[in-house]
Amino acid sequence: MSTQEANDVLERLCNLQRMEARAFGLRYGLQPVQMEALTYLTQCNRYSNTPQAVAEYLGLTKGTVSQSLKVLEQKGFLRKQADKQDKRIVRLAPTMKGSNLVKKALLARSLEPALAMMDSMKIAELTSMFRSILRKMQKINGRKAFGACHTCRFNEDHQKNGYVCGLTREPLSVQDVQLICREHQYPQ
């Protein structure tokens, strides 16, 4: 039974990632969940940098996340700012200190270095398989995908004129379409 095998290996990989993340965060006085939130905030786009989005991404309640964010702010890893249009909304942005920490953490977790040692063809293949699995999982359990815009069915490539989000009709830059969006949906 091959799926059992794949399942086990993947589970072990996730465990290792969690272990390394825990060990790393501890050295900098951060809890695993705080590292995860901070990592997400360095990768998400401007529609997705709110406490609510973090809560959805991590699968926690907003009350719980609110506390973690408070700690991150107090320790100077991120800044909160009220939205100009809608004053209920809080925008979250990692500070320099915050983004630097995330960069270091990525290396420490040793998945990135391990991937760097692999053939780039293989990685592309792996990524596309991951996407296919995520798409299926999403269909089965109905959770949000939280993928990058350039893999989203709402993203429109207007060639020389850049990109446009089909949901908000806003133009997106080359950098924008690499970021994670909470409204993300895979094509098909």
Place this chain on the structure above:
Amino acid sequence: MSTQEANDVLERLCNLQRMEARAFGLRYGLQPVQMEALTYLTQCNRYSNTPQAVAEYLGLTKGTVSQSLKVLEQKGFLRKQADKQDKRIVRLAPTMKGSNLVKKALLARSLEPALAMMDSMKIAELTSMFRSILRKMQKINGRKAFGACHTCRFNEDHQKNGYVCGLTREPLSVQDVQLICREHQYPQ
């Protein structure tokens, strides 16, 4: 930058797994870490069914794990038994109730169903890539591998005479070599 992409997708997949596991456990009055310990115990071999091994597998201290195991025993999901040879060692075995719960949880986490929808060739490829990544990560961070015997460099295939563990020199059955071992090391 392709490794970044693969990294993000894998991270999201791990997050989803954790979310589903949390939601499932909650319905049965179990914490995520307790589900993980119980899952491990349904998959590990007879060298690896101790509190210490569980702690190593999950990357937690033995004191912490001791408490989780106490809860699992009290709720009737596993049985403890002192080892015959070495009376310090406690052997852990899931009860019927325990293994049934794990089976249900695997389905609920929706990775297994998603994998089942994939081409079996693809899954085999995916599995081998995962192993290659795990091997590299292990080399980088020096953690134990916790793989199944049949992928272990100590496992000897004696053809018609079955298998033998090169570490303990004990014979292993066809079922045995599918189980996770704490002494596991990938070849090469």
Place this chain on the structure above:
DNA sequence: TCATTTAGTTTCGACTCAATACTAATTTTA
């Protein structure tokens, strides 16, 4: 205009976790 919804915070009780100190069995070594 008043009710409802939405975004976020605060508080509280149950629980996890690491650190520490402990017991008991085994192994080492002197």
Place this chain on the structure above:
DNA sequence: TAAAATTAGTATTGAGTCGAAACTAAATGA
């Protein structure tokens, strides 16, 4: 072979996570 060191596991404690519920404030809507 007796004392010391090591190993497996448990108990306790304090810091911190988590979800639930109650809350505030802003936006929506009927």
